[in-house]
Amino acid sequence: MTREQLFAQIQQKRSFLCIGLDTDPAKIPAHLHSAADPVLEFNRQIIDATHDLCVAYKPNLAFYESLGPKGWETLAQTLDYIPEGLFTIADAKRGDIGNTSSMYAKAFFETLGCDAVTVAPYMGEDSVTPFLNFEGKWVIMLALTSNAGSLNFQMLELQNRELLFEKVIRTAQKWGSADQLMYVVGATQTTHLRKVRELAPDHFLLVPGIGAQGGDLEAVARFGMNRQCGLLVNASRSILYAGRGKDFAQQARAAAQQVQQQMAELLERHFSQA
Ligand SMILES: O=C(O)c1cc(=O)[nH]c(=O)n1[C@@H]1O[C@H](COP(=O)(O)O)[C@@H](O)[C@H]1O
Numbered sequence: 001m002t003r004e005q006l007f008a009q010i011q012q013k014r015s016f017l018c019i020g021l022d023t024d025p026a027k028i029p030a031h032l033h034s035a036a037d038p039v040l041e042f043n044r045q046i047i048d049a050t051h052d053l054c055v056a057y058k059p060n061l062a063f064y065e066s067l068g069p070k071g072w073e074t075l076a077q078t079l080d081y082i083p084e085g086l087f088t089i090a091d092a093k094r095g096d097i098g099n100t101s102s103m104y105a106k107a108f109f110e111t112l113g114c115d116a117v118t119v120a121p122y123m124g125e126d127s128v129t130p131f132l133n134f135e136g137k138w139v140i141m142l143a144l145t146s147n148a149g150s151l152n153f154q155m156l157e158l159q160n161r162e163l164l165f166e167k168v169i170r171t172a173q174k175w176g177s178a179d180q181l182m183y184v185v186g187a188t189q190t191t192h193l194r195k196v197r198e199l200a201p202d203h204f205l206l207v208p209g210i211g212a213q214g215g216d217l218e219a220v221a222r223f224g225m226n227r228q229c230g231l232l233v234n235a236s237r238s239i240l241y242a243g244r245g246k247d248f249a250q251q252a253r254a255a256a257q258q259v260q261q262q263m264a265e266l267l268e269r270h271f272s273q274a
Pocket residue numbers: 020022060091118144145146147184185186208209210211212213234235236237238
C-alpha cells in the first residue's frame with residue numbers, strides 16, 4: 001500500500017485507528033472456547049465488527065507465537081480474513097544481522113503477506129535495510145516507545161545534547177523514505193512529538209499507548225499530525241476486551257467507534273486549519 005492510498009483511506013473513513021489484535025486466550029469470552037480455534041473466532045468477530053472504523057490491524061506476534069505452531073496458523077488465517085485495503089502490521093520487533101533480517105522480511109512480507117513489520121534499530125543500518133528492499137512494503141522502526149523502560153536508553157543524552165531517540169530518527173532518515181519507513185512513538189511521549197516532527201516531518205508515525213496505557217489522543221494529534229495525517233494510533237486491550245460477554249464484538253465496536261469519532265473531529269479541526 002502506498003502512502004497516498006493510506007491517506008485516502010484515512011480521509012474516507014475519517015479515522016487513523018489501528019486495532020491491535022493482541023488476543024489473549026485467557027481474556028476471550030467463555031462461550032468462544034468451544035470453537036475449533038477460539039482465538040481465530042474471536043479475531044473474526046472483532047474484525048467483522050470494526051473494519052469500517054479503523055484503517056489498520058496490528059497483530060502482535062507474541063500472542064500467536066506463545067500458542068506454538070497452531071498460533072502461526074491462527075495468525076495467517078487472521079491476516080487472510082482482514083478485508084482487502086486495510087493496512088496490516090506484523091508487530092514483531094525484529095532486526096538481526098543482514099542475512100537473518102532478510103529471512104525475517106520474507107517471513108512477514110512474503111509468507112504472511114503483511115504490509116508492514118515493526119523493527120528494532122539497536123543493531124544498526126545493516127539490520128534494518130534488508131526490510132526496506134521489498135517494493136510496496138513498510139518498515140516501522142522503534143524510535144521512542146511508550147513504556148517506562150524507554151528512559152533507560154532512548155532518553156540518554158549524547159555529547160552534543162541530542163537524545164538517543166533523536167539520533168536514531170535523524171540517522172534512519174537516510175535509510176528509508178517516507179514512502180517505506182515509519183517510526184514508533186508512544187502516545188505517552190507527547191512532549192517529544194514536536195521534536196519528532198522536526199526530524200521527520202513527512203513520515204507516518206505508529207503511535208501505540210492510548211486506552212490501556214493512558215496516552216492522550218488529543219495531544220498526539222495536536223503535535224503529531226502532518227499534511228497527510230501522518231498518524232496511525234493503535235489501541236489493543238481497550239477495544240478487544242471492552243466487553244467479556246456474548247456481546248463482546250458489539251462492545252468492541254462501541255469502544256472503537258468512540259475513538260473513531262474523536263479522530264474524525266481531530267481530522268476535521270486539523271484540515272480545516274491547514
Ligand atoms: O510497537 C508497538 O506496537 C508498541 C510500541 C510501544 O512503544 N508500545 C506498545 O505498547 N507497543 C505495542 O502496542 C500494543 C499496545 O497495546 P494496548 O496497551 O493494549 O493498547 C501492544 O501490542 C504493544 O506491544
